[in-house]
Amino acid sequence: MKVKLGRDRFVLWMYLSIFLQPLLYRKHVAAESEKASIGNDTIDEPVITTKRYDHNNASRIYTKDRVDEVNTAENITVLQRLIRDLFKGYDKDTPPILNHQDDIDIQIDLTYRQVIDMNEKNQVLKSLIWYRQYWTDANLKWKPKEYEGIKHVSIPATKIWRPDIAVYEEVSARNLTPRLPFVRVLHTGEIMFAEPTILETSCSVNTAFFPFDTQICYITFVSWTQTVKNIDVRARRKSEALDSESRQLFINSGEWVLERCWITKQIATYYTVIQRAGESPGNEVSEFYTFQKSYAKMPPTQRTTAAHVGKNLTHNMYAELVFAVMLRRNPSLYLQSMLFPSVALTTVAVFGFYLPPNSGERVGLQIIILLTFMVFLLTVGEMFPASTGPYIGVYFVISMVQLGVNIAMTIFVLHLHFKPCVRNKSTWMSQRSRWFIMGGETFEGESLIPVRYRRILQFLSKICGVADDEAAWMLPISNPDSIHEGTADRKAGTSNGEAMMKTSIENSDLDYVTEGLGKRPTDARAGVVTDEGANATTVEKTTVHKAFGKFRSQVDKVMEDIRAQKEFDQEYQDSLKQERQEWKSVARMVDKLFFRVYIFMLLASYVGLGIVAICGDNNLASGVA
Structure with a gap:
């Protein structure tokens, strides 16, 4: 009986081993594959139950769709287990707060690195900036002692909640996806998101003092959808530390120099105002809505409270963090390529006054200098900022006007130097006769320049201190009527001179007829008609002798008239030469006057250029203050 019972048990065990062996092998393979999947895929978001992870109880069981139970297996690392535990029950679309009435403190820090354009x-x-953003995620906390002292980990930035911080002044379509894939998470739940980024922001550029201008640009960080009751934005550190680090790490591009940067915080309140425009034709009052904005300043590193805004925080208030950067243009490049050549050309034009007019x-x-300046402006025109009217453009226009005025001055001086004499002999003789009639002993030393010109020239010479005391036109004008001026006087002088010459010629002819050869025929005929012998011959000889004497006297008188005419012509030529010399003296005086005027214009333009540079520095100082 006992033997039979033992045999039956053996047979039963054999049957069970044959049928159960495949089932046990299949279970063993499933367990091994589960272990492998847990060790290789720990970052994927697990499928969880409604229970969350309890840091105080590390042995809590979570249900998955692939395994029934996950323990701290020996084939996964501590870091993998930590990341697996952090993401159990984590929802990146939910704000990381335990109480919905709490706000999220966002701290922003940045370093200004370079002006790209x-x-x-x-x-x-x-601009190129180093951007850093800090906040605390209440769902990403752990105890380092439970994970072998691990205090921080790096996790993908796309798997956690991130604030919607935007820049008001941004104008480019920037990709908001993080360029760097990871963020750093501390065991306290504090998250640091850092990346270098290129921002294209609008900036109000004022180039009035170019190239001595200073620009202040603002970068405003704000939560685009969340109010201050949900997200409070503040600075990580004070402006002094931010400014010191930015200036130390700033990359000078050659044109722009970082003078200062600072950060401020303000609470912007947006509210809608209903305004009434007036009664319409249907006796109805039309209403429309306008949006208004007010600001409340506060320290940039402090949390926003009701005390800062003077009233309770509402859902129409937004925390704005304004980063300001002051940039000064480096003028050395523009001084070398724009200002120095312009100053040199306008200064070289001064030496033209030292050239004699007859050279x-x-x-x-002067014309070559003006053309060179115009070609210079065409060359440097591309260096000007493409904006409205810098003062240096006005300076270039003034410099061109100065060179044009210099050419006009030179032409006027040459005109005076080579001024033609248009007076005729009759006019000059009329002036000379009137001078003798009015008691003048000699005509020498008297200026031949009209009195109206002499008065103007003497006035200018006294005012400007360029008098030529040796010139005849500088003599005092004692009798203005001694010199002919005006059209009527010129005609009267001409008629008087012609009358005097005509009277002189008629008197000479009358004397010649009555006293000379004019009586010879009558006397000869009288001698021939008479019948007296010797007396007739004597009378004829005497008459011929007297006629010959009369003739010699008339010839001598004609010769004296010729000599007088020659002396008259010589004196007339001398007067023309004297007048030319006087005009040359006037040209020298006017040239000195124009030289001083041009020097004054140059100094005034240089002073104006210096004022522009000083005003640019004052603008910088006021901006820093």
């Missing part, structure tokens, strides 16, 4: 035409600043090169030099 400043587009004055489009008013756009392109023939004076006008040519």
Whole structure:
């Protein structure tokens, strides 16, 4: 009986081993595959139950769709287990707060690194900054002692909740996806998101004092959808530390120098105002809505409270963090390529006044300088900012006007130097006769320049201190009527001179007829008609002798008239020469006057240029203050 019972048990065990062996093998393979999947895929978001992870109870069981139970297996690392535990029950679409009435404290820090481009035409600043953002996630906390002292981990930025911080002044379509894939998480739940980024922001550029201008641009960080009751934005550190680090790490691009940067915080309140425009034709009052904005300043590193805004925080208040950067343009490049050549050309034009007017090169030099300046402006025109009217453009226009005025001055001086004498002999003789009639002993030493010109020249010479005391036109004008002036006087002088010459000629002819050869025929005929012998011959000889004497006297008188006419012509030529010399003296005086005027214009333009530079520095000082 006992043997039979033992045999039956053996047979039963054999049957069970044959049928149960495949089932046990299949269970073993499933367990091994589950272990492998848990060790290789720990970052994927698990499918969880409604229970959350309890840091105080590390042995809590969570249900998955692939395994029934997960323990701290020996084939996964502590870091993998930590990340697995952090993401159990984590929802990145839910704000990381335990109480819905709490707000999230967002701390922003940045370092201004480089000015990539400043587009004055489009008013756009392109900058490279190091951006850092800090906040606390209440769902990402752990105890380091439970995970072998691990205090921080790096996790993908796309798997956690991130605030919607935007920049008001941004003009480019920037990709908001993080360029760097990870964020750093501390065991306290504090998250640091850091990345270098290129921002293109609008900036109000004022180029009035170019190239001595200073620009202040603002970058405003704000939560685009969350009010201050949900997200409070503040600075990580004070402006002094931010400014010191930015200036130390700033990369000078050659044109722009970082002068200062600072950060401020303000609470912007947006509210809607209903305004009434007036009665319509249907006796109805039309209403429309307008949005208004008010600000409340506060320290940038402090949390927002009701005390800062003077009233309770509402859902129409937004925390704005304003980062300001002051940039000064480096003028050295523009001084070398724009200002110094312009100053040199306008200064070289001064040496044209030292060339004598009869050299023939004076006008040519001034014209060459003007053409060179115009070509210079065409060359440096691309260096000007594409914006409205910098003062240096006005300076270039003034410099061109100065060179044009210099050419006009040179032409006027040459005109005076080579001024033609248009007076005729009759006019000059009339002036000379009137001078003798009015008691003048000699005509020498008296200026031949009209009195109206002499008065103007003497006045200018006294005012400007360029008098030529040796010139005849500088003598005092004692009798203005001694010199002919005016059209009526010129005609009267001409008629008087012609009358005097005509009277002189008629008197000479009358004497010649009555006393000379004019009586010879009558006397000869009288001698021939008489019948007296010897007396007739004697009378004829005597008459011929007297006639010959009369003739000699008339010839001598004609010769004296010829000599007088020659002396008259010589004196007339001397007067023309004297007048030319006087005009040359006037040209020298006017040239000195124009030289001083041009020097004054140059100094005034240089002073104006200096004022522009000083005003640019004062603008910088006021902005820093």
